[in-house]
Every structure is written in C-alpha cells, then in structure tokens.
Amino acid sequence: MKNQPDRIDSKEITVALLGNPNVGKTSIFNSLTGSRQVVANWPGVTVEKRAGVMRHHNHTIDVVDLPGTYTLGATSLDEKIARDFLVNEKPGVAIVIGDAVNLERSLYLLLQVLELRGDVVLVVNAVDEARKAGFEIDKNELSKQLGIPVVVTSAVTGEGIEELKNTLVKSTKSSSHVHYLFSDEVEAHLRDLSERIKGNPSLAGFDERWLSIKLLEKDNEVQKITGITLDYDFSVEIAETRYKYIKRILSTSVKGKEKIGWNFSEAIDHVMTHRFLGILIFLAVMYIVFQLTFTISGPLSIMIEELLGGLGRAFGGFIGVDWLRSLVVEGIIGGVGAVLVFVPNIFILFLALGILEETGYLPRAAFVIDRLMYSMKLSGRSFMSMLLGFGCNVSSIMSTRSISEPKERIVTILVSPFISCSAKLPVYVLIAGTFFGARAGVVIFFLYVLSIVITVLSALLINKLFFKGEPSTLIMELPRYRKPRLSSLILYTWNKGRHFLEKAGTIILGASVVIWFLSYFPSEGTGSFAAMIGKSLEPLFIPLGYTWEMITSLVFGIAAKEVIVSSLTTFFGNLSVSGSSLGAIRTLITPEMALSFLVFVLLYVPCMPTLAVIKNETGSYKYVFFSVFYSLTVAYTVALIVRVVGGFL
Amino acid sequence: MVISMVVPLSRMCEGEKGKIRKLELPPITRERLCGLGFVSGEEIQLIKVAPFGDPKVYRIKGTDITLRDDISMWILVETSSISLSYASKGDYLVSLINGGMGFRERLRLLGIEEGKGLTVIGNLGRRIEISVKGNYATLSRGQAMRIIVRER
Numbered sequence: 130m131k132n133q134p135d136r137i138d139s140k141e142i143t144v145a146l147l148g149n150p151n152v153g154k155t156s157i158f159n160s161l162t163g164s165r166q167v168v169a170n171w172p173g174v175t176v177e178k179r180a181g182v183m184r185h186h187n188h189t190i191d192v193v194d195l196p197g198t199y200t201l202g203a204t205s206l207d208e209k210i211a212r213d214f215l216v217n218e219k220p221g222v223a224i225v226i227g228d229a230v231n232l233e234r235s236l237y238l239l240l241q242v243l244e245l246r247g248d249v250v251l252v253v254n255a256v257d258e259a260r261k262a263g264f265e266i267d268k269n270e271l272s273k274q275l276g277i278p279v280v281v282t283s284a285v286t287g288e289g290i291e292e293l294k295n296t297l298v299k300s301t302k303s304s305s306h307v308h309y310l311f312s313d314e315v316e317a318h319l320r321d322l323s324e325r326i327k328g329n330p331s332l333a334g335f336d337e338r339w340l341s342i343k344l345l346e347k348d349n350e351v352q353k354i355t356g357i358t359l360d361y362d363f364s365v366e367i368a369e370t371r372y373k374y375i376k377r378i379l380s381t382s383v384k385g386k387e388k389i390g391w392n393f394s395e396a397i398d399h400v401m402t403h404r405f406l407g408i409l410i411f412l413a414v415m416y417i418v419f420q421l422t423f424t425i426s427g428p429l430s431i432m433i434e435e436l437l438g439g440l441g442r443a444f445g446g447f448i449g450v451d452w453l454r455s456l457v458v459e460g461i462i463g464g465v466g467a468v469l470v471f472v473p474n475i476f477i478l479f480l481a482l483g484i485l486e487e488t489g490y491l492p493r494a495a496f497v498i499d500r501l502m503y504s505m506k507l508s509g510r511s512f513m514s515m516l517l518g519f520g521c522n523v524s525s526i527m528s529t530r531s532i533s534e535p536k537e538r539i540v541t542i543l544v545s546p547f548i549s550c551s552a553k554l555p556v557y558v559l560i561a562g563t564f565f566g567a568r569a570g571v572v573i574f575f576l577y578v579l580s581i582v583i584t585v586l587s588a589l590l591i592n593k594l595f596f597k598g599e600p601s602t603l604i605m606e607l608p609r610y611r612k613p614r615l616s617s618l619i620l621y622t623w624n625k626g627r628h629f630l631e632k633a634g635t636i637i638l639g640a641s642v643v644i645w646f647l648s649y650f651p652s653e654g655t656g657s658f659a660a661m662i663g664k665s666l667e668p669l670f671i672p673l674g675y676t677w678e679m680i681t682s683l684v685f686g687i688a689a690k691e692v693i694v695s696s697l698t699t700f701f702g703n704l705s706v707s708g709s710s711l712g713a714i715r716t717l718i719t720p721e722m723a724l725s726f727l728v729f730v731l732l733y734v735p736c737m738p739t740l741a742v743i744k745n746e747t748g749s750y751k752y753v754f755f756s757v758f759y760s761l762t763v764a765y766t767v768a769l770i771v772r773v774v775g776g777f778l
Numbered sequence: 779m780v781i782s783m784v785v786p787l788s789r790m791c792e793g794e795k796g797k798i799r800k801l802e803l804p805p806i807t808r809e810r811l812c813g814l815g816f817v818s819g820e821e822i823q824l825i826k827v828a829p830f831g832d833p834k835v836y837r838i839k840g841t842d843i844t845l846r847d848d849i850s851m852w853i854l855v856e857t858s859s860i861s862l863s864y865a866s867k868g869d870y871l872v873s874l875i876n877g878g879m880g881f882r883e884r885l886r887l888l889g890i891e892e893g894k895g896l897t898v899i900g901n902l903g904r905r906i907e908i909s910v911k912g913n914y915a916t917l918s919r920g921q922a923m924r925i926i927v928r929e930r
Contacts (some may be wrong), residue, residue, distance in 0.1 A: 202810070232839075233812070233837055234815055365818070372820075402835070405829070497829055499844075499846070
C-alpha cells in the first residue's frame, strides 16, 4: 500500500441539510454519509438529531441533517432548531433539498435560507419521478437565475450524488449572498430598519437585511433580539412576493407539463382514505403491526430469556460466594436479559414503522382516525402509539418518534403507561381467577375499559396542565406513495434500535441491579429491604386493605409487571391452606379489595424499562417524576373508590 | 352569469375548486400555511373528506395537505359554486352532484340534474325547500350537501 499523507490537505467544514419534509432529505443524508452517522436528540428537546461524516477525496465533511421544515419562521420547534443552527453554528455550506416534482414550495424555503446567508447549494431531488411525470428541470438556468450551485439528484438511482459531493468540497467560500427585491414600499422599510440595526453593535453577527425582513414579518424571536417591534405587518405581502419571484424563475427553468391522466398515488389514495375501505384498511394495518411487533417477537424474546437463563446457570456454577453468584446471575445477567428481551420487539416495531413511514401510509392513517383522537385534544398521529401500548408501553413510547408535534408527543408519552400492557394480563388472570371464578372475564373487561377511560381523561388533564388545553394542530402533508428501500429501512431500524440499547439499556440494567440489591439484602425474601419497604408502607395502604405481601409484590412489580405474579405466588404459595396456590389470599382480603388491587396494578407506577424510555424520549427527568407521582395518585384514588363502592355492593 | 362567492374553505364540497382570498388566522398558523403555498390568489381544491367528516384533504400547488375544520374555517376562498345546503334564496344552476347512480336517479325524478336550474325558496332548519320548473320539493341537509350549485 502506498504511504498516504495523513490527510494534510483535508479541510473540515460542516454542511447542514435543510428541506421540506418528505423530499427525500434523509435519503440524501444517507447517501452522503453511509453508515457513519449518529442519531441523538437536539439538546433539551425531543426532536431527533442526525449527524454524520462524509469522506470524499481526502476531505472530511461533517453533515448535520436538520429537521424538515417548510419555512424558517421559528413558529414550530423544528423550524426553530433549523434556524438556530444556521444562525448560531454558521455551518460552512447549507444545502437546501428540493423536490423536483414540487419545486415551487421547495424554493420558498430556499429563498428564506438565501435571505439569511450565502454559501447555499440547491439540490433538486427525485428528478427521476419528475421525468416520469413529464417535465425536465434546466439546472443551468436555475443556477443562473438563483446565483447558486444547483445539483440534480435521485436518491433512488444514485444519480447526481457524486456531483453533489464534488460540489460540496469545491463550493466553500464563494460567500455569494443573493438578494431579490420586494415592492418599493417594503424595500424602503427594509433600508430604514437595516440602518437602525447597523447602529446596534450587539447585532453585528447577524445579517441586517434578514433581521429587517423578519421584523416586517413580525417574527417574535427577532423582535426580542433586536428590541424593535413594528406596528405594521407585511408578512402576507412578503410571502406573496416570494411566490411571485419563484413563479418567474420556474417559468424559464422547468419545461414540460405534468401529464394528465391516471395517477398512481391518487388511485391508491382513493382506496386508502375511502370512507369505509379506508377504515377497514387502517384497522388491518394496525392489526398487522401489532401482531408483527408482539407475536413474532414473542418466541424470539423467550429464546433470549432461556439463553440468558442458561448462561446464568453456567456462570453460577463457577461462583462460590452466595451473594456474588446472586448478583451476577440475577442482578447483572438478569438485567442484561431485561434489556435484551426488548430487542426483537423494538427492532421489529421500527422495521414496521419504517415501512409505514417510507411508503407514506402513516399520515394517511393519521388522517383517517384523526377525528376520534381530536376529542382527546390529540391527533390521528398518536393513535398507533396508544394501540401499541396494549402490547408493551416501551414500544408504545418508542413509536412516538413518528409524532412530529412536540406537545402531542409529550402527552402521548405520559398517558400511554395507563394503557394496559400485556405484562399485566397474567396478574389479572391470577387474581380475578382466584376471586371471581366464572366472572373473571367480566372483571378483566372492566379493567380494559377503565384503562381506556383513564387514558382519555389523563390526556385531557395533562394537556391542560402542561399546554393550557390547546388542541394539537394538524397541518399535515400527504406525500406521494413511495416504494420503501431496503437499505434505508435497515439503517432506520438499526439507528433507532441502537439508540434504545445504548440509552434506555443502561438505565434498565442499572435499575435491575438496584432492585436485586433491595430484594437480596440483608436476607433474601421476607427479610429483604423490599419486604421491609412493603411492611413499612402497610399503614399507608390501610384504607385499601392490602397486606404487606401484596405491597411488596407491587414494589417488585416496578421492575416488570409480570413479577407481581411470581412474588404473590411465592408469598401466598407458602401460606397455602386449602391446596390451591393462592388459597391463602382469599382468607386475608375481600373480593372488593382484590378488585381494587387489580385497579392499582393497572394504574400504578410504570415499570422500570418504561420509565427509562420516558426519560430517554422526553430528555428530562421532570416527566419521569411526574409520571411516577401522577400514576400513584391516580392508582390510589381510583383503587380506593373501587374498594369503597365495592364494599356497598 | 356566474357570480363568485366568498366562503370558508371548510364549507367547500368534495371536488370543488376555489381561489384563496384571505387567511384570518393567528400569525403563527398563517406563516406555516404560507410555507405550504396558502397565499391569496392560489387555487385550492377539496380532494377528500375523512371518514368521520373532519379533517379534509386539500390540493394546493400540487400537493395534498390535511387541515381540520378548526383551521380551514378561517381561510376564505372565492368560489363560483357552493353546496346547495349553504345556498340562500335565489336561482341556481346545478354544477355537480356528488353521489352514486341511485342518488342521481332520485334527484333526476325531482328534475335536479347537472347543468339544469333550480330555485331555492326556503333554507331554514333541517330541510331545504326548492322549486324546479314550478314543482315544489324538499331536500334534507345531507342530500343538499352533495349538490353543488352556482348562482345565476
């Protein structure tokens, strides 16, 4: 191999990707960076941040994928993140990715970027689709008119990607800053404002024309930075001027007209969003996603559990010290198991979500079901997450990544633990079977109904508490249907799955060791700290009538809800008087206490893995604490009501 | 003669087209909509109504955008036609009937056909009174919603 000079002539620049949602921005990002990418959250918020490294001819370029936006107005969190990044981080090059089929709207964003800064490259993506639709884009003309480099690409066929890479390594430091003119009146205002801003040294880092435009558009943030508030509003006129300018550019640079006739997307949409068929298809898709996520992953999870069980036994044989063996086998290997059992589940979930997202069905699903969710002040986007909650709250919360509005996402994350997950079902079956015999089915049905009622009420309450009761808005594009691509699906699934393993995984593992400690010391079982906690909490539960064994099993249940079953059978199995494993419990509590206990199990603190993903997805412990205290309060109150009312019946 | 009318976007009928006149919305929402092409003079078409009646899909600048009525009721559009359900007293021309063969056939028996005229003589409460070539008829609101008329 030749001795290469250690990238001496490489220069490090940052490139930011901007674009409307659904223009194939992520595909371009993937094409530029390959698998060299990191998915994280933007600091302090729930919006996903993707960053990667592009290597090309000895150049190393950092690529940051900014959230998809339609404007740079900072009216939504996505826009604010994109704008702040451009303003504060000043990336070397800003790439605006446009959709060849719908260039007009893409150029609207481009113009706003051009108002802000120079060194902009326009990428016209999906050019293959535009050709199919019957029009040709004259990139030289477009480039001449806009005064910036233009690259025509197709992320599907790979066309233009090399050219884009070449353009990026060349195009730094041209610093051309394109201006277009507004009406005389607006321009006069802009001159005045620019003068005022120039006089202010603290605004030296900003482009004064951009600040002035934003002031005329009554932009809140810019009003705050500059301390200038105008009593006139030109936002409508400015927007119209931009579109007029775009129309003029497009009239010379796009040739051909859209073919009239049979349109693939429209034909599919006719069925997918049909009044009756649309709902049937929606239900079928939801059923398939649910089954894929929980039925197919079931046996895989069991395999992983058994494998780790075997591993634990093998390790246990080598360790002579009792507590150390228990720590390794139950605490650490058990904890790793607690993380790994979610792996099939999470990966299959994101594969399914990826397919729905890439094909473009997800917004259609939201459209079909929106009216129902609107009554909870949510939108159709949160339906699927809630539905997944019946399988597992971890999957449910992870899936909220597809909800674009932050407010709605937080509400959905906080209420989904009230949806009765499948791990709680064994508890219902055991207790209801013991106390209610043939009527156990009715009891379990009641619990599911209660679960939905509390979810709906909590959504309304949490919305009121955190977001003043404003319903989430629904301004949503229905993109063209696309064939999902395997490579991007794999990347999507891997990125999200890895994120879960790294972030939530560590929390779950740590919690598992803590819980092991509580249940092992000072002596295992009834003498443990966990049992002490159960006993010391007993006075608090006198109104509910639970015994300390029941309370202890609830404490253990925080690790995972199905653990309640095993700890109850351990405690009461030993006390068994009548032969049946849980016979003893019937002599200790009444049926209404049992029902109230079931209600408590349904509603109380989310399990550790769920709390871990709440922390991970909201990026804040505030919501974790809220979730714990709120659920405890609700559980205690409703359980008490059930006990008291049940006592009268 | 066709007289154009200004109606809220939410009141358009499936398939109907109009031109945007004004957005009477708070600046934040207005700006988001501007980015999607909702500026005055732009042509917009109601493509589809969701199964439960709300939201609706509109086509603007070649893309399909979903809006709920809580927003679209504040977007004023100029349209030459409206649903019969919103028509006040006067003479109209039927421009479009949204419905299957059965519905069209029933309307045909009343004399209501695309391209033919009718007169609204009363539009209050749950039924709409019309007269077609001198014959009196009443239609339910649901039926009238699916008949698109133009003033003449």
